[in-house]
Amino acid sequence: MEKKKITEIVTSTVCSLVETLPAEQKFIVDQNTILFGTGSKIDSLSLVSIIVDLEGVFSSDYGIDISLTDDRAMMRKKSPFDSITALVDYIEELTLEN
Amino acid sequence: MYKDKIVLITGSSRGIGSETANYFLKNNAVVIGLSKGVPAIGNVNYHHFSVDLAKPEEIIKTFKNIAKHFKKIDIVINNAAVLTSQYSMIMPLKNAVDMVNVDLLAVFLVSRESVKLMRKNQYGRIINISSMAVSLEPAGDSLYAACKAGINTLANVMAKEFASFNITCNTLAITAYETDMLKQHSPEAQIKIKEIIKKLPIARMAEKDDILNVIDFFASKRSGYITAQTVYLGGVN
Numbered sequence: 001m002e003k004k005k006i007t008e009i010v011t012s013t014v015c016s017l018v019e020t021l022p023a024e025q026k027f028i029v030d031q032n033t034i035l036f037g038t039g040s041k042i043d044s045l046s047l048v049s050i051i052v053d054l055e056g057v058f059s060s061d062y063g064i065d066i067s068l069t070d071d072r073a074m075m076r077k078k079s080p081f082d083s084i085t086a087l088v089d090y091i092e093e094l095t096l097e098n
Numbered sequence: 099m100y101k102d103k104i105v106l107i108t109g110s111s112r113g114i115g116s117e118t119a120n121y122f123l124k125n126n127a128v129v130i131g132l133s134k135g136v137p138a139i140g141n142v143n144y145h146h147f148s149v150d151l152a153k154p155e156e157i158i159k160t161f162k163n164i165a166k167h168f169k170k171i172d173i174v175i176n177n178a179a180v181l182t183s184q185y186s187m188i189m190p191l192k193n194a195v196d197m198v199n200v201d202l203l204a205v206f207l208v209s210r211e212s213v214k215l216m217r218k219n220q221y222g223r224i225i226n227i228s229s230m231a232v233s234l235e236p237a238g239d240s241l242y243a244a245c246k247a248g249i250n251t252l253a254n255v256m257a258k259e260f261a262s263f264n265i266t267c268n269t270l271a272i273t274a275y276e277t278d279m280l281k282q283h284s285p286e287a288q289i290k291i292k293e294i295i296k297k298l299p300i301a302r303m304a305e306k307d308d309i310l311n312v313i314d315f316f317a318s319k320r321s322g323y324i325t326a327q328t329v330y331l332g333g334v335n
Contacts, residue, residue: 052217060162060165060166
């Protein structure tokens with residue numbers, strides 16, 4: 001799967017989540033949006049929703065089973081949730097292996 | 099009463115699961131039944147998925163299949179259970195593992211996978227069927243009682259995790275009910291159960307309507323403010 005497509009899926013998933021947030025919590029999503037930790041504008045439950053949505057979309061729409069929360073994801077020096085770019089890179093890595 | 103509702107019931111082939119499935123069907127729900135073996139209910143609104151709940155990978159696979167056919171789930175009844183009543187020191191390992199897998203881990207997985215479908219709809223009711231064994235702690239039921247205590251806690255924690263999706267999680271702890279599972283007990287165990295029943299504040303076995311009454315309460319749309327609760331039948335507490 002092309003990186004451009006992965007970026008599109010991830011960005012659209014995060015944007016969908018942002019749409020559900022109250023007006024005062026909404027923010028503009030870009031490639032540097034931090035998804036977890038210091039500087040993140042979403043809470044942990046919202047991150048869980050994004051992860052579940054992404055795993056679901058890749059599995060049901062593209063037949064690619066990925067796990068974004070296994071030990072491998074958690075043990076990485078650079079967290080896949082540091083930014084949208086980092087998450088896209090990680091998913092690309094997983095899809096290439098799949 | 100349950101028109102347009104999709105209800106998923108584990109262990110739908112017999113006992114309480116079968117009775118509950120038929121009850122929801124009678125009240126116009128669509129029922130997804132999960133159990134080992136072939137469907138035991140013939141109804142156009144009944145959809146059976148054959149799965150061995152002792153095998154976690156099978157559960158995950160089954161939910162991928164369910165998601166292809168159903169866009170939502172409204173109500174989940176975690177009913178399936180296996181029981182080997184035996185002193186801990188001589189409990190066969192396979193039976194012990196099966197109990198943990200079916201009575202605890204499957205409840206976790208079925209709830210988790212169902213919530214992935216429920217949250218899109220911002221609505222859900224999860225009802226775990228537990229047991230008086232949690233409170234009475236009868237000898238011979240160490241692992242069964244521990245697993246059932248586990249699902250009480252599971253519902254309470256999940257209630258917190260899923261509250262923002264308008265999903266409630268509650269537990270109905272039943273007393274003995276005349277099922278095939280109960281009949282499988284040895285004559286000694288059946289005598290023990292009768293002795294336990296005699297000592298209950300309401301000294302009789304549970305009847306179908308005792309169970310359905312509480313399921314209705316937890317499953318009702320009006321019960322959106324009722325979560326993380328355990329109801330024991332028959333005066334057990």
